[in-house]
Amino acid sequence: MVLGPCLGVRPGETVTVEAWDHALPWARALVLETRRRRSTPTLVVEDEETFFRSLAQSTSRTVPGAPASVAGASDAYVYLPGPANFARLLGLSSEEQDAVLGRHGVEWRRNARRAGLRAVRVGVGAATSTAAARFGVDRELWERELVRGSLVAPDRLARAAHHLVRRLRRARRVRILHPNGTDLAVELLRRPPIVDDGRVDPADRRAGRLWTDLPSGAVEVSLRSGVGEGVWESNRATYHRFSDPPVRLGARFTFHRGRLSEYAFDRGGAAFAREYARGGRGRDQPARLVFGVNPAISYAPEVAEVAAGAVSLRIGGHRTASGALPSRFTYVSALSGATVELDGRPFLRDGSPVSPTRPARGVG
Numbered sequence: 629m630v631l632g633p634c635l636g637v638r639p640g641e642t643v644t645v646e647a648w649d650h651a652l653p654w655a656r657a658l659v660l661e662t663r664r665r666r667s668t669p670t671l672v673v674e675d676e677e678t679f680f681r682s683l684a685q686s687t688s689r690t691v692p693g694a695p696a697s698v699a700g701a702s703d704a705y706v707y708l709p710g711p712a713n714f715a716r717l718l719g720l721s722s723e724e725q726d727a728v729l730g731r732h733g734v735e736w737r738r739n740a741r742r743a744g745l746r747a748v749r750v751g752v753g754a755a756t757s758t759a760a761a762r763f764g765v766d767r768e769l770w771e772r773e774l775v776r777g778s779l780v781a782p783d784r785l786a787r788a789a790h791h792l793v794r795r796l797r798r799a800r801r802v803r804i805l806h807p808n809g810t811d812l813a814v815e816l817l818r819r820p821p822i823v824d825d826g827r828v829d830p831a832d833r834r835a836g837r838l839w840t841d842l843p844s845g846a847v848e849v850s851l852r853s854g855v856g857e858g859v860w861e862s863n864r865a866t867y868h869r870f871s872d873p874p875v876r877l878g879a880r881f882t883f884h885r886g887r888l889s890e891y892a893f894d895r896g897g898a899a900f901a902r903e904y905a906r907g908g909r910g911r912d913q914p915a916r917l918v919f920g921v922n923p924a925i926s927y928a929p930e931v932a933e934v935a936a937g938a939v940s941l942r943i944g945g946h947r948t949a950s951g952a953l954p955s956r957f958t959y960v961s962a963l964s965g966a967t968v969e970l971d972g973r974p975f976l977r978d979g980s981p982v983s984p985t986r987p988a989r990g991v992g
Contacts, residue, residue: 630706631661633782634827634842635746639666641703646672646694648710651753658706672698676711683720699732700739704746707732708753714869715758740838746828747839751931752778762874763867763929776924777843777931778826785825785845788921788936791981792847793821799970802917804860804939806966812858812883812941814914817850824848824934845922845934854886856914860941862961867929871899879961881943888912888943900959907944907957915945915958919976932962937979939966 631637643662647655655671662669672694699705711717732740740747752774760767797820803813826844828837862879878894888911893900904911920938925931933940944957968976975982 629779629781630658630748630750630842631665631667631704634748634840635704635706636827636829637662637665637667637704641667642670642701643667643704643706644670644672644694644698644702645706645708646674646698647708648674648712648753649676650710650712650756651708654708654750654752655706670698670702674710676713679711680716694732694736696733696735696739699736699745700743702743702745705740705748707747707749709749709751710753710756712756713758714756715762718870737838741836744833745838746833748826748828749839749841750778751842754930759869759929762869764875765929770928773925773928774843774931777845777922777928777934780826780843780845780922780924782825782827782844785921786823788845788923789823789825789847792919792921792975793823795970795975795984796821796847796849799975801971802975803969803972804917804963804966805969806861806863806963808861808863809859809880810861810963810966812856812860812914814917815852815855817852819850822848843922843925843928843931843934845920845925845936847919847921849917849919851914851916853910853913856883856886858883860961860963862963864927864932864938864962864964865929866896866932866959866961868899869930871896871903873899876900879959881941881961883914886913888914903957903959911944911957914941914943916942918942918960920962933960935962935964937976938962938964939968939976939979 637643645655645658659669659671752771755767755771755774757767760770799816801815805811824840824844824846826840826842828840860881866876868874873896876893876896880892881888882890918933918940920933920935922934923936925935932938940960940962942958942960944959965979966976
């Protein structure tokens with residue numbers, strides 16, 4: 629799935645597999661599959677213990693990572709994230725944490741764009757024992773769900789996304805309702821929806837989207853700045869492994885005239901308040917909606933956005949991501965089983981797509 633439908637690796641191409649040492653069993657399988665496809669593999673391994681020792685000894689505070697030249701010399705790139713014991717990152721600054729999680733800096737991305745790289749982050753590497761203990765979930769069940777979700781064919785995800793995109797392209801006003809009290813009205817920007825179906829095709833590369841994630845399956849739309857009225861209440865947990873607590877529940881946001889006017893949480897409100905206070909301009913605005921289409925994802929941590937039937941709201945956001953909101957702060961919360969209307973017409977009912985009604989033909 630990774631090298632075939634996802635990245636479309638062809639004979640003679642060069643594939644780089646970058647993995648932390650805990651994910652080596654997955655990485656070895658990818659190397660063998662690359663050779664079976666008569667392509668050339670390069671395996672880059674980040675040894676966790678060596679990584680933390682070098683980080684502690686560094687006087688420049690530079691986070692170690694794969695050389696940028698590797699991106700420019702590859703046709704396809706697979707990344708298995710880490711470290712396994714991520715709790716050792718909790719003592720780092722937020723900038724250092726971002727560097728570790730991103731792993732691929734400006735020069736790396738520049739070389740990747742020049743090379744026309746096709747890249748994927750395989751999320752199964754994030755399902756470690758340390759993370760599972762912190763989230764309070766069963767690691768094996770988490771891993772199995774990630775694998776199932778990663779095996780859903782991109783063609784199937786693309787078909788499910790197409791039915792949503794066709795209507796979202798023509799829509800302007802969106803209203804989201806749920807029996808839990810959610811009743812939020814927002815407005816879409818006049819921009820094409822972004823589809824992540826688990827593959828990097830020529831259209832993605834032309835748009836500068838070199839990466840995809842597995843598991844995948846989502847349609848993302850940008851929201852008009854300064855527009856938003858009503859209440860949003862999440863019924864799905866938000867997992868953030870570097871927060872305290874790492875699981876946030878019951879996020880309730882009230883928007884007035886396009887800005888967040890009130891917020892409350894069943895759990896995790898204090899952590900949200902600290903991050904929000906540092907967010908800067910744009911932190912209080914609804915930025916994007918994400919509609920999940922992956923039928924194999926239900927409650928796995930950190931991938932709620934791609935679950936079929938889920939609608940996720942992002943507030944705040946990076947300038948490079950939305951083009952309108954400059955805040956570094958961003959927060960995502962998900963809602964399952966919502967009813968959604970586009971310009972007053974049913975779009976989702978209890979999380980399931982509703983076929984558009986056709987106007988009746990005239991008689992005579």
